Amino acid sequence: MTHSSKPSARRGAARRIGRSLALVLPVVLVLSGTLAVTRVNWSGGGSSDSVLTASAEDVSTPARSRAPQDVLRDRLLLELQEKDPGVALTHLQQEVNDRPSLARHCVSIARALGRAAVQHYGASRAQSFARPVCDTSFASGVASQQG
Known part of the structure; x- marks a missing residue:
């Protein structure tokens, strides 16, 4: 009967890993997406290569067509x-x-x-x-x- 205790132990470990991933994965995805869109210039000086960043204002306003x-x-x-x-x-x-x-x-x-x-x-x-x-x-x- 030693075999019957191993599957339940595996299920318990799998549940713990699954719950941990369920909590951590969304946070990781949000952070990685945010970091992919924006970059902070820590030097404080202006650089010749400009970086475009997304903001909530830019996304919510539709592009204006020319008259x-x-x-x-x-x-x-x-x-x-x-x-x-x-x-x-x-x-x-x-x-x-x-x-x-x-x-x-x-x-x-x-x-x-x-x-x-x-x-x-x-x-x-x-x-x-x-x-x-x-x-x-x-x-x-x-x-x-x-x-």
Whole structure:
């Protein structure tokens, strides 16, 4: 009957190990996950290699999408540099016609195009692209960069 006492002793040891793991394992997982995400700079000085850390605030706020007028302005500024201001102004007018909600931003976009045209083409050449898009705001942007 010596054999009957060994299985119960093994079960008791297995239970103790299981309970210990049940208590310790979640703590270890949380700590290892936290340490994997963050790193503390103990030297106190700034280093050239920055470390990104996660915070509860960053996780809870959704990423902001860019406003349609900002996307359009950036696309047209790129188009102005790659092609010419006339093409960008034509596309601005088409976008405003297709999406009337952009009309209130037309003036600021056209001025930004005018300022960029002066920087890219010079004042006199930039003025030659002016047309009555958004109440001559492009010309206003060109004029603001000249003075």
